[in-house]
Amino acid sequence: MPTSSASPAPVPGRYRNDLTLFLGIAFATSWLAWGVAVAVGGESTEPPANLSYTLGAFGPLIGALVIRIRRRRRGEAVPRHVVAFRRRHLLWAPVLMILGSATVVLAALFGYAAGGPALSLDSAREMAETMGGPVAFLGGMLVSGPLSEEAGWRGTAYPRLRATMSRFQVGLLLGVVWAVWHLPLFFIDGTPQHELGLASASGVLFAVSNVPMAMLVAAAYDRAGIVAAIGMHFAVNVSLVSLGVTAPETQAMLIGIQSIAVVLVLATGRGTGRPSPRTAVPETAYVPESTART
Template sequence: MTSLLKKSPAVSYCIITFLLSGLLLLLHFVFPAAGGYSVSFPQYAPTLGALVFCLLTGNPAAFTDILKRLRPQRAHLKWYACAVLLPVSLIALSALPLPMLELRYQPWGGDARFYILNIIFMLFGCFGEEIGWRGFLLPALQKRFSPFAGSLIIGTVWGVWHINFSYGILGFLLFTITTIELSAIMAWIYNQTSGSVLAMGIFHLLLNICSRLWLWGRFGVTLYAVQAAVFGIACVIILVISRKDFFRRPYLTEREESHAL
């Protein structure tokens, strides 16, 4: 079993994560009110999947290394700023044309307790995803593929994992396109920070918070189409700027190269 897992780590990890996601989803039937505070139990499956994979393959040190990449590094301060400004800008730009498309602003909120609890649970949930998606799966993919190809794969997996059929097949396809685009943007920051999981968690958290604040009540096919266009433009700019590295196959960060020696 160990040799099978090691032979196809990315595929094995995805299978483990999807199985764990299904099990964790059952908790929402036990705690139905949790969703009202941005609690999503399956968000912890990507991290648990990475932990289970590392334990099954007899390499718990690999999971410890992922956790070490949560530490802030002074050399990456400008990229942490990028991880803050980019998601805020992307969501703001996505919100701008919505009133012209007859999607009026709807406030998301309640009292101070509501905001505090939601942000806390979003914080844990976003990092619960990123320790797995970008901490484990992305570097595993980049050992075989370019960042561009890796982004296509992880973005597709990420989109399918959300099982977002609330707005039909078209809504699901558009949503998955946005997760692919976001994966490319995040891979760019990830590689510029030598694999910072902290930067990935910050990006994801700000994306979710801004989506709640500025897009609440307007999710659907129209919004996903707008986001696909906005995120797509950002992707094209990044691909042009970093085309040499983004299409290099395989791609290892400085940290991964040192471990490979």
């Protein structure tokens, strides 16, 4: 009787283990670092709180790196819903970044019409001065958020959740997880969340806005991979900070507009999160890191 190689563990179970480990590392790293920032006190942009505040942002990235190393050591396959990097994605990233910024600008315009504040770049100028100039401002916005998070939320958690859930379900779940992950920031002086206030209408709307935002960034990931997810996250964050979006009217508009944008991106994109025959990955095969990302 012919012998066969041992079959791998069931994919859903393996992915659940990966997700549990990833979320544990992401939350433990971020919340512990942010807890230290709360304990030492002071502004998030000033020492000693600044170091812990900055480190906390990298919890998802650290979790993603651990899962990636773990998968490589086990010789496991790349999850089939991972969107492998392609050079054409670099062309899509600016388009999706414009879309992300447009959702914020439109929300500000409609919010103003509904009684909110007028559009102003005063917040951007103040932030740039605080951080040492426009280049430092944009660099900080890129590192803290897009680069420190997207390899985790979209590059690691999203494909594994897609193994058993629809894009809507994954977007909803990650949006809720994202909102919970941000909670300690409400207690650190100098953060946008602290300025909003946890129990205020703006604070509640910020938490709710994590859901359409998670769906929008995930739609960008489905369309053009991790580069697009980072670009979308960056564009929205820069626009939010630059326009000083804090008023409930504007935030409510943003939730609605980003929800519409999600529908448009999904409707016009060819990708469904499933690999095409050209890029399909057998779930029992190992794929070199040079051709796919976690």
